[in-house]
Amino acid sequence: MDPRIEEHAEVLVDWSARVEEGDDVVLSVGPDAHELAVAVAEKVGERGANLVTTYASSELGRAYALAHEDDFDENPEYELALYENADVVLSIGGGRNTSEGSDIPAETRRAQSKARQGIREARMDTDWVSTVHPTRSLAQQANMSFEEYREFAYDAILRDWEELADQMANMKEILDAGSEVRLVKEDTDLTMSIENRTAVNSAASVAYDSHNLPSGEVFTAPHATEGEVFFDVPMTIRGERVQDVHLTFEDGEVVDYSAAQNESVVGEILDTDEGARRLGELGIGMNRGIDQFTDSILFDEKMGDTVHLAVGRAYDSNYPEGYEDEANESAVHVDMITDVSEDSFMEVDGEVVQRNGTFRWEDGFDG
Amino acid sequence: MDPRIEEHAEVLVDWSARVEEGDDVVLSVGPDAHELAVAVAEKVGERGANLVTTYASSELGRAYALAHEDDFDENPEYELALYENADVVLSIGGGRNTSEGSDIPAETRRAQSKARQGIREARMDTDWVSTVHPTRSLAQQANMSFEEYREFAYDAILRDWEELADQMANMKEILDAGSEVRLVKEDTDLTMSIENRTAVNSAASVAYDSHNLPSGEVFTAPHATEGEVFFDVPMTIRGERVQDVHLTFEDGEVVDYSAAQNESVVGEILDTDEGARRLGELGIGMNRGIDQFTDSILFDEKMGDTVHLAVGRAYDSNYPEGYEDEANESAVHVDMITDVSEDSFMEVDGEVVQRNGTFRWEDGFDG
Structure with a gap:
């Protein structure tokens, strides 16, 4: 077995999910993620935890969804009971076609x-972690050869996470102390105001309230x-390529937007509901193991020297207890x-924190 | 998709498991059984049932078992809850190496x-059905090409089950009325005495108390x-090829045995416990879609024109309520x-029921 697969399993089980003896672990495996799943099963066994393995095939899910009429039973008890009683859910993505779900009707x-x-919430109440096993279909989506993609993915995943967590702690400290x-x-x-907000140091571990690896x-x-922002990284939203989005904000809300390609997709998103016109997230990408865009948000938004903003739903983890503000709500x-x-x-509060990709605490910073 | 795969799925879901709207179905999928699993998911969706899909990989199971120390937690609650709340469990075997578990220590x-x-019992309390998707590894075990094996497997699986159930009802009627x-x-x-026993018409459907397809x-x-019996069909028991077993019975127990190959394996089995020296099953194979031995008990014992006997544990389904006899117990x-x-x-009771493979009610029977 490729030693990187074993390392990936170890990072997932030990650093990310902190699996311990007696934990009830659900492992969700994509059809082409078999090898990583075997390595993860070994680590889970070594830790003395329990294991139930589910099969996450988008082809199977599509066949089921298309054949079923639209009146799905609500939160079937047997599946709910599995997740309500689980301690950890590890999801290993890795299918054969990232477009497999494209013809499932939106309805x-x-x-x-x-x-x-209810099932989704029960899963989110566990120490869940999502990762991907590098597959040929993900390589294709990234416009890379399989070997090149594997190098890319493992560079992103097999970091010194403790060291990166320390680096990110600097940023969290600045944001937690700052107002704007x-x-x-x-x-x-x-x-943007960040008053009364807590920053999350997303270090790929449940110990940091962080649930993605990488x-x-x-x-x-x-x-x-307030103001304007330009997004120069192309992305795929709802199956469409969207480029050069420009948003203008007033009083916290988008009042104007444009895009060089598929502008209507941006409009649709902003029109979803009231919360869709407000920001839900400001994220500062600090994973320098990710050095190119691969059209996968799991990787792209973590890339070093990038910043991302999300319109729509905010995460509860950014709202400290004791303040009255509720997280921005939206379906998107x-x-x-x-x-x-x-x-x-x-x-932050008038002091430069990052210039041209270099942070204040790094060598070469030119404030 | 090979139309035989869709037919297989339909037989499994409708004839075998009788899946109905609202049923909570667990589908267990072997690593190479993906195609059949997709077809089954479609049928389960069409019936309006719910679906949880588990991944049954012997490679993964081996990695987990070898890494774990031997003090496994008893019946972890989350897995137990899944099966206790399930109505149907469909298992589709189909791995990549039938010997994958060979180096897991017996202990x-x-x-x-x-x-x-407890988990096994909870699964057995559902309407469970086991089948196999024909794979290259099963073809190899059967000493056949993949294409030849697929022909073989579908001949066995895609029967007119209603017609075969009617044929088998004749045999059940004779056995239920008979004593010896x-x-x-x-x-x-x-x-052999069959006094106070009920025969099972194993027609590959939960409606017939039958849980294997084919x-x-x-x-x-x-x-x-009482007497002697010679088994001329070679088989693999505990990983060893065993040939030409001969058993002698007195007062219901094996008093002498021999085999042309691996006689010691037979001895080990008979020495397991008290029940291992008594018969647990007499089975009359009536599936003429199976016309050759493939070293797989799921198929071999169902072959038309064969009879099989099992030493060891008997099935409760052969013991009618109201009689005091308890099923023969054994670990094997x-x-x-x-x-x-x-x-x-x-x-049966002195009247010939089957001669040279032809049953009493069939053309060409020569009583």
Whole structure:
């Protein structure tokens, strides 16, 4: 077995999910994620934890969803009981076709998603972690050869996470102490309040309230957003390629938008509900193991020298107890990314924190 | 998709498991059984049932078992809750190496099996059905090309089950009315009591108390066995090839045994416990879609023109309520098969029921 697969399993089980003796672990395996699943099963066994393995095939899920009429039973008890009694859920993505779900009607998808809300919540109440096993289909989506993609994925996943967590702690400290963030670059001058918010040091571990592997971002939930922002990283939203999105905010809300490609997709998202016009997330990508965009949000938004903003739903983890503010609510959470490696700076309370991709505490910082 | 796969799925879901709207279905999928699993998911969706899919990989199971120390937690609650709340469990075997579990120490296997007894029982309390998707590894075990093996497997699985159930009902009727069975062929003259027993018409459907697809046998639980029997069909028991077993019974117990190959394996089995020296099953193979031995008990024992006997554990389904006899108990249940297509006959209460493979109610029967 490729030693990187064993390392990946070890990071997932020990660093990310902190699996311990007696834990009830659900392992969800994509059809092409078999090898990583075997390595993970071994680690789970070594830790003396219990194991139930589920099969996450989008082809199977599509066949089921298309054949079923739209009145799905709500939160079937047997599945709910599995997750309500589980301590840890490890999901290893890795299928054979990232477009497999493309012809499931939106109505079916919504009906199924609604009927399964309780199950989703029960999963989220565990120490869950999602990762991907590098597959040929993900390589294709990234426009890379399989070997090149594997190098890319393991560079992102097999970090010194403890060291990166320490680096990110600097950023969290600054954000937690600060009141206002300002981001300046080409066609961008945006200010956001971060008053009464807690930043999350997303270090790919449940110990840091972080549930993705790889991770490597510090994020918070901004509000009272003012100004304009330009997202120069192309992305796929709802199956469409969207480029060069530009948003203008007043009083915390998007009042104007444009895009060079598929502008209507941006409009649809913003029109979803009231919360979709407000920001739900400001994230600072700090994983320098990720050095190119691969059209996968799990990787793209963590890339070093990038900043992303999401319109829509905010995470509860950014709202400290004792304050009255409630997390921005919306049916959507859509991330958009901007490159800050050149000709850019970010300030917190008027002091420059990052310029041209280099942070204040790093060598070569030019405040 | 091969239309036989869709037919297989339909037989499994409708004939075998009788899946209905609202049923909570667990589908267990082997690593190479993906295609059948997709077809089954579609049928389960069409019926309006719920679906949880588990991944049954012997490679993963081996990695977990070898890494775990032998003190397995007893019946972990989350897994127990899944099966206790399920209505149907469909298992689709189909891995990549039928020998994958061969280096798991017997002690580990026993410890794990013992710790999981409650989960096994909960699964058996559902309408469970086991089948296999024809894979390259099963073809290899059968010493066949993949294409040849697929033909073989679908001939066995895609029967007119209703018609076969009617044929088998004749045999069940004779056994239920009878008191004694006598089997005569080369080196074989065996009598068994079937007094106070109910025969099972194993027609590959939970509606017939039958949980394997393919099936096609009528079986009962004989006792007071006397005489000798010769098993001329080679088989693999505990990983060893065993040939030409000959058993001698007195007062229901094996008093002498021999085998042309691996006689010691037979001895080990008979020495397991007290029940291992008594018969647990007499089965009459009636699936003429199975016309050759493939070293897989799921298929071999159902083959038309064969009879099999098992030493060890009997099935409760052969013991009618209201009688005091309890099912023969043992840690083992080992089937051995004899060919009755030529130079043989079987009598019930002195009347010939089958001669040279032809039953009394069939054309060409020569009583």
